[in-house]
Amino acid sequence: MTLATLLQRPVSYYRDSIAVTLSPCPLLTVDVRADVCVIGGGVTGCSTALHLAERGYSVVLLEAGEIGYGASGRSGGQILPGLGTDIATVEKALGLERAREIWEMSRESVRLTASLVQRHAIPCDLAWGYLHAAVKPRHVRELKAFQTRMAERYGYTAIEWLEGDTLRERVVTEAYPGALFESEGGHLHPLNYTLGLARAAQDAGVAIHEHSPVIEVRQGQPVQAITPGGKVSADFLVVATNAYLQGLVPELDGRIMRAANYMIATRPLSSEQVARVLPRNDALADANFVLDYYRLSADRRLIYGGEVSYDGREPRNLPARMDAKMTRLFPVLQGVGIDYRWGGEVAITLNRAPDFGRLGPNLYYAQGYSGHGMSLAGLAGKLLAETIAGQSERFDVFAAMPHRVFPGGKWLRTPLLVLATQFYKLRDRL
Numbered sequence: 001m002t003l004a005t006l007l008q009r010p011v012s013y014y015r016d017s018i019a020v021t022l023s024p025c026p027l028l029t030v031d032v033r034a035d036v037c038v039i040g041g042g043v044t045g046c047s048t049a050l051h052l053a054e055r056g057y058s059v060v061l062l063e064a065g066e067i068g069y070g071a072s073g074r075s076g077g078q079i080l081p082g083l084g085t086d087i088a089t090v091e092k093a094l095g096l097e098r099a100r101e102i103w104e105m106s107r108e109s110v111r112l113t114a115s116l117v118q119r120h121a122i123p124c125d126l127a128w129g130y131l132h133a134a135v136k137p138r139h140v141r142e143l144k145a146f147q148t149r150m151a152e153r154y155g156y157t158a159i160e161w162l163e164g165d166t167l168r169e170r171v172v173t174e175a176y177p178g179a180l181f182e183s184e185g186g187h188l189h190p191l192n193y194t195l196g197l198a199r200a201a202q203d204a205g206v207a208i209h210e211h212s213p214v215i216e217v218r219q220g221q222p223v224q225a226i227t228p229g230g231k232v233s234a235d236f237l238v239v240a241t242n243a244y245l246q247g248l249v250p251e252l253d254g255r256i257m258r259a260a261n262y263m264i265a266t267r268p269l270s271s272e273q274v275a276r277v278l279p280r281n282d283a284l285a286d287a288n289f290v291l292d293y294y295r296l297s298a299d300r301r302l303i304y305g306g307e308v309s310y311d312g313r314e315p316r317n318l319p320a321r322m323d324a325k326m327t328r329l330f331p332v333l334q335g336v337g338i339d340y341r342w343g344g345e346v347a348i349t350l351n352r353a354p355d356f357g358r359l360g361p362n363l364y365y366a367q368g369y370s371g372h373g374m375s376l377a378g379l380a381g382k383l384l385a386e387t388i389a390g391q392s393e394r395f396d397v398f399a400a401m402p403h404r405v406f407p408g409g410k411w412l413r414t415p416l417l418v419l420a421t422q423f424y425k426l427r428d429r430l
Contacts, residue, residue: 012074012191012342013265013303019123020195022067023202028209029229034060036388037225037232039214039248040240041065042072043373044366046197047116047381048238053204055389060232061206062225064213067198070244073191074344075374076263076293076305078283080130080185081107084370085352086146087154093351093402096153101397103154109379110184116378117188122196125298129282130185131162133176139287140178147180158184170280173329179284187283187295190374197378217249223362236388239365240381242373243347251359254405256347256368260312263305264322265297265340266333274300276332292325302326302333314343346371350406356380356398364388368403 036052038045041063049059063069083090083106091099117126134140143161150156162170163178170181202208209227216226223237239249243258269277278284278296285293292306304326307315315321319341327334349355349368354376356366364387366380383395 011340012263012344013297013301013340014073014189014191016340017189017192017297017299018195019189019192020199022195022199022208025063025067025208025210027229028062028212028227028232031230032060032207032232033222034058034207034232034234036060036236036238037062037223037234038238038240039217039225040242040244041067041194041198041208041210042070042240042242043194043197043377044072044242044380044384045238045240046072046194046201047378048240048384049206049208049381050197050201050204051382051385052388053201053206055385057388059201059206060234061198061201061208062212062214062227062232063208063210064244066210067208068191068194070242071344071346071373072194072377074263074342075190075261075346076283076285076295076303077187077190077193077374078130078185078285078293078295079110079113079188079375080182081110081156082372083353083376084348084372088149089351089353090401091153093353094400098397098400100154102401103156105379105394105397106376107156107184109375110186112378112382113188113193113375116197116200117193120196120200122193122200124189124193124196126186126188127281128183128186129170129280130182130187131171131179131282131284132159132182133171133179133284133286135176135286135288137177143178143180143287158182170282171278171284172276175329176286181282185283188374189298193374214248217363219360219363221362236362236364238384238388239363239367242367242369243345245347245367249359249363249365252365252367255355255403256349257310257406258345259348259371260309260314260343260345261305261371262307262314262318262322262343263303263341264319264326264338266302266304267337267339269296269300269302269333269336271300273332273336277302277330294326301339302330302336346373350404351401353401353403354380354398355401355403356383356395358387358399
């Protein structure tokens with residue numbers, strides 16, 4: 001990815017509302033030595049670097065673009081327990097006991113996010129309240145069954161079924177027959193949060209180099225990360241590139257696929273409009289496979305996301321489709337101006353569970369959050385730091401999750417995924 005390509009991307013609302021300033025992150029132009037090299041300046045990489053530095057390790061972080069350039073700085077900013085797949089998928093693969101451990105660690109990831117925000121005074125507008133909304137009767141049955149299962153098998157009771165007037169106290173639309181309200185979920189400004197982690201890492205002694213893409217990883221002791229301007233030699237290396245792996249580590253090719261998602265931000269809404277949209281300032285996602293999600297920003301914009309593309313091309317009539325969906329949900333927003341439109345890539349795995357692991361004794365990775373990484377990526381960084389420090393038990397619980405490559409090989413992988421997604425889109429309509 002070239003700098004010219006980066007500069008061609010549309011400016012997001014988040015880029016225009018940055019509230020965190022980093023110390024200089026110069027291009028890497030010399031060869032350096034460190035205890036750990038981290039590749040990737042998203043939440044995973046910044047959290048890993050921070051937690052390692054706090055343990056006394058010398059850390060160099062390399063970022064191909066700018067800190068938070070990828071999904072960490074472009075997403076819906078929603079934080080909540082769980083994974084990108086139903087916890088039943090984990091239970092089937094690893095058994096109930098391990099699934100319970102992963103579920104509790106996902107809850108820990110949300111608490112960790114709040115702790116990091118508070119401890120490092122990150123101005124990221126953290127707010128609480130989350131709605132999982134049913135769009136049709138099938139979703140109502142599924143969400144109620146999920147609520148019962150989580151209470152009985154996982155002891156999780158922080159979700160409450162809402163419908164009718166009680167639901168409309170939180171989201172003012174007739175589109176949803178019901179929703180689960182989750183008190184442990186919430187939302188934040190994702191780019192300011194990521195930048196806040198990076199600033200905290202710098203304060204702890206981490207050297208960050210932006211616009212320093214890694215073009216080769218040479219495994220061995222030490223492991224080396226090669227950039228156009230210099231290289232980092234380290235005892236350990238962490239690959240935290242997620243959707244931007246781009247063949248850097250061939251062993252991981254095929255384990256993730258890039259999926260583009262799209263977002264809009266309206267002009268600031270009036271108090272009257274807010275009262276007729278999200279009066280309690282909750283975040284919301286619907287229960288469709290190709291879901292829509294939204295929340296309010298601190299300056300009262302509706303930030304609305306949805307649609308998906310796996311083939312690198314923007315969906316047809318995207319602006320009109322997104323605007324129409326938003327105003328169908330909230331007629332009060334008919335004609336409201338749209339100040340920002342942007343997109344970005346996330347990495348998905350075949351089973352939608354995150355893929356954590358090691359490639360040899362000193363090379364680790366975490367990727368494939370499947371749209372559910374805003375809080376989980378922060379925990380991944382903490383677990384990676386624990387593992388490098390010799391305490392790998394918790395990381396290994398996630399690493400035990402089996403993952404397969406996407407079928408179809410290099411050339412058919414994307415077309416097959418597009419076909420599968422079309423099937424689920426049709427199912428969403430039933």
